[in-house]
Amino acid sequence: MATGILKIGVDAMGGDYAPQAVVLGALQAVEQLPDDVRIVLFGDEAAIREIASKEGATSDLFDIVPTTEVITMSDHPAQAFSKKPDSSLSVGFGYLKAGKIDGFASAGNTGAMLVGSMYSVKAIEGIIRPTISSHIPVVSGGTALLLDVGLNVDCKPDVLDQYGWLGSIYAEKVLGIPKPRVALLNIGEEKEKGNLATKAAYEIMEGSPRYNFVGNVEGKHIFTGEVADVIVCDGFVGNIVLKQAESMYDIALRLGMPVDNPFYRGMNYEHIGGTPVLGVNSVVTVGHGRSTPLAIRNMILQTERTARSGFVSQIKALLA
Amino acid sequence: MATGILKIGVDAMGGDYAPQAVVLGALQAVEQLPDDVRIVLFGDEAAIREIASKEGATSDLFDIVPTTEVITMSDHPAQAFSKKPDSSLSVGFGYLKAGKIDGFASAGNTGAMLVGSMYSVKAIEGIIRPTISSHIPVVSGGTALLLDVGLNVDCKPDVLDQYGWLGSIYAEKVLGIPKPRVALLNIGEEKEKGNLATKAAYEIMEGSPRYNFVGNVEGKHIFTGEVADVIVCDGFVGNIVLKQAESMYDIALRLGMPVDNPFYRGMNYEHIGGTPVLGVNSVVTVGHGRSTPLAIRNMILQTERTARSGFVSQIKALLA
Numbered sequence: 062m063a064t065g066i067l068k069i070g071v072d073a074m075g076g077d078y079a080p081q082a083v084v085l086g087a088l089q090a091v092e093q094l095p096d097d098v099r100i101v102l103f104g105d106e107a108a109i110r111e112i113a114s115k116e117g118a119t120s121d122l123f124d125i126v127p128t129t130e131v132i133t134m135s136d137h138p139a140q141a142f143s144k145k146p147d148s149s150l151s152v153g154f155g156y157l158k159a160g161k162i163d164g165f166a167s168a169g170n171t172g173a174m175l176v177g178s179m180y181s182v183k184a185i186e187g188i189i190r191p192t193i194s195s196h197i198p199v200v201s202g203g204t205a206l207l208l209d210v211g212l213n214v215d216c217k218p219d220v221l222d223q224y225g226w227l228g229s230i231y232a233e234k235v236l237g238i239p240k241p242r243v244a245l246l247n248i249g250e251e252k253e254k255g256n257l258a259t260k261a262a263y264e265i266m267e268g269s270p271r272y273n274f275v276g277n278v279e280g281k282h283i284f285t286g287e288v289a290d291v292i293v294c295d296g297f298v299g300n301i302v303l304k305q306a307e308s309m310y311d312i313a314l315r316l317g318m319p320v321d322n323p324f325y326r327g328m329n330y331e332h333i334g335g336t337p338v339l340g341v342n343s344v345v346t347v348g349h350g351r352s353t354p355l356a357i358r359n360m361i362l363q364t365e366r367t368a369r370s371g372f373v374s375q376i377k378a379l380l381a
Numbered sequence: 382m383a384t385g386i387l388k389i390g391v392d393a394m395g396g397d398y399a400p401q402a403v404v405l406g407a408l409q410a411v412e413q414l415p416d417d418v419r420i421v422l423f424g425d426e427a428a429i430r431e432i433a434s435k436e437g438a439t440s441d442l443f444d445i446v447p448t449t450e451v452i453t454m455s456d457h458p459a460q461a462f463s464k465k466p467d468s469s470l471s472v473g474f475g476y477l478k479a480g481k482i483d484g485f486a487s488a489g490n491t492g493a494m495l496v497g498s499m500y501s502v503k504a505i506e507g508i509i510r511p512t513i514s515s516h517i518p519v520v521s522g523g524t525a526l527l528l529d530v531g532l533n534v535d536c537k538p539d540v541l542d543q544y545g546w547l548g549s550i551y552a553e554k555v556l557g558i559p560k561p562r563v564a565l566l567n568i569g570e571e572k573e574k575g576n577l578a579t580k581a582a583y584e585i586m587e588g589s590p591r592y593n594f595v596g597n598v599e600g601k602h603i604f605t606g607e608v609a610d611v612i613v614c615d616g617f618v619g620n621i622v623l624k625q626a627e628s629m630y631d632i633a634l635r636l637g638m639p640v641d642n643p644f645y646r647g648m649n650y651e652h653i654g655g656t657p658v659l660g661v662n663s664v665v666t667v668g669h670g671r672s673t674p675l676a677i678r679n680m681i682l683q684t685e686r687t688a689r690s691g692f693v694s695q696i697k698a699l700l701a
Contacts, residue, residue: 200632211568214576248531248620256534256617280624284632297576298618300568302625304600309629312520312604316645318638325636 066099068124069365070162073104074131074149075169076352080104083168084112086357090365091122093358098365101162103128103149128152134350138172142180150174154181157343164368166335166360168348175212175338175347182343185373187380190220191340192296193347194228195303196236196363198327199286206232206241206291207283210336211300218261221245221293222269227339227376228291229272234370235337236290240273244289246298247277258295266293284324331356334363340376344368386419388444389685390482393424394451394469395489396672400424403488404432406677410685411442413678418685421482423448423469448472454670458492462500470494474501477663484688486655486680488668495532495658495667502663505693507700510540511660512616513667514548515623516556516683518647519606526552526561526611527603530656531620538581541565541613542589547659547696548611549592554690555657556610560593564609566618567597578615586613591699604644654679657687660696664688 071087073080087100094100102109106127113120130148132141142151150169154177157165167174175193184191194208206228213220225243232241245263247255252263254277266274275289282288283302294302310328313320326332331353335346344367348360391407393400407420414420422429426447433440450468452461462471470489474497477485487494495513504511514528526548533540545563552561565582567575572583574597586594595609602608603622614622630648633640646652651673655666664687668680 200635214568246621248534248617256615259617280621281628281631283625284628295576297568297579298621301566301600301618301622305603305622305625308601308604311601312644313638315520316642318633318642322636322638324632
């Protein structure tokens with residue numbers, strides 16, 4: 062933020078409905094963002110200008126960095142960057158690494174986003190495994206954080222402990238929860254319950270001076286908000302929990318149940334915004350593949366909030 | 382069923398509202414059961430007769446085996462049987478082992494029920510790990526089977542394969558699903574997705590001649606019924622999935638959402654009946670601790686259906 066302007070990079074070509082949905086979402090975000098924020102779109106300049114123009118918007122509402130290639134859902138994540146150096150993702154991560162933007166968001170190829178995060182901005186020194194997390198709604202009101210939601214499927218206990226710490230700082234700085242209650246997802250509340258990994262993780266986590274560990278929580282506690290603000294699990298379990306929750310929203314819709322309450326609105330992926338990548342040297346948000354303009358708008362707002370929060374610099378300072 | 386009468390044993394002292402809820406549930410079950418079934422209640426004879434009499438029911442509607450002790454929720458499962466040999470659970474399992482009853486159900490101490498299953502009727506020879514499962518509703522209509530739901534938290538791949546087989550036979554014989562579709566719960570549909578255990582399990586399961594393996598399913602598929610009838614996972618994941626689902630029912634109630642559709646009725650534990658223990662030498666059902674009379678009724682009906690289905694003898698025959 063050297064210029065006094067916070068710059069949020071957005072992959073205009075990422076997602077099932079790109080670039081249309083991305084440009085429309087960016088226009089919606091512009092209306093919500095304060096004056097010291099500038100959106101930087103990476104992608105097909107002519108297409109972006111045309112979509113904006115059709116909306117009656119001047120395209121000087123955001124910066125455009127023209128790129129000529131697109132990493133698609135079928136591209137191999139690890140090879141995509143070298144094969145498509147002028148793709149919106151490659152160029153975007155280049156800008157992020159060079160500090161020309163303060164955060165980067167895409168609803169494109171998730172694997173490529175993770176590879177890009179690891180190989181361009183890289184993990185913060187001292188972070189064993191960067192992780193992906195998800196905001197989840199809680200029925201008591203507000204938002205909790207679930208992590209890992211799919212990146213590291215076999216987690217060692219010290220990794221779970223670090224998730225507790227990363228999640229606690231994120232919940233405090235970005236979600237605005239003072240002294241977040243951090244819990245370990247398990248099959249019983251008692252300390253001795255669980256599988257080999259959670260039993261060992263509990264031993265480390267209960268002694269941690271870095272966060273407010275409140276013990277084990279069960280599956281029934283995840284969405285109540287009564288016990289925990291940060292719920293730690295390995296990426297296998299977290300991915301299944303998250304997708305199960307998403308399906309409950311879809312099922313409620315299918316059954317014609319009313320979903321016009323804050324909890325169910327929060328279960329709608331369009332409102333969740335995106336999946337923050339935690340533990341890397343910048344702010345990266347992975348959006349949902351089928352992002353609508355509303356989902357893109359929320360992905361951008363979340364990226365801005367995280368970039369402004371100083372989350373990454375606090376992690377770095379504490380590890381230095 | 383040597384006498385031509387199918388005898389279903391029920392622990393009258395098990396559950397938060399026992400014996401009241403159990404006796405009332407048994408009376409409800411009697412009305413539904415065919416004439417060739419007899420319920421055998423284990424517990425405090427005077428209390429059972431008094432509850433039945435208050436309902437205007439003659440207590441010759443069921444057999445009573447009087448017992449003087451009760452294994453409570455706070456009793457240590459492994460020690461409870463030797464410490465309380467005249468408890469309703471101890472005597473019930475004794476009858477089950479001796480073949481004097483054809484199935485046994487209790488809403489009491491789950492751990493003690495599992496210990497009782499393993500040490501009295503014992504695992505069927507050839508079964509690596511008996512398992513507990515749960516009927517789950519699917520939005521397409523009907524019921525699927527999820528296993529393991531909490532017994533074996535770190536499962537080897539060959540155990541997951543055996544769950545697929547046990548679940549398939551149960552789904553066919555008890556749930557009446559022809560050629561059940563068996564799936565492995567995972568974080569992606571592709572074969573190479575997953576943690577170490579599921580990747581290895583996939584290799585075994587895809588070649589199994591014993592059941593109809595349809596591949597991986599994700600968390601979003603569990604409750605749709607569109608992909609699988611039997612969903613296999615380790616007990617850690619299954620327990621979290623099940624409790625998360627139960628909490629979604631509670632949350633819907635709390636939010637005042639209408640739950641008067643078949644799917645949400647099926648999410649209500651009272652309708653689920655109980656958790657069958659699969660892989661042991663008889664029919665054992667573990668009920669929910671807070672079972673109401675309705676839940677007890679369904680637990681008894683499920684136990685009767687399983688005993689009548691020949692599920693256990695089919696497993697034994699196939700392993701012989």
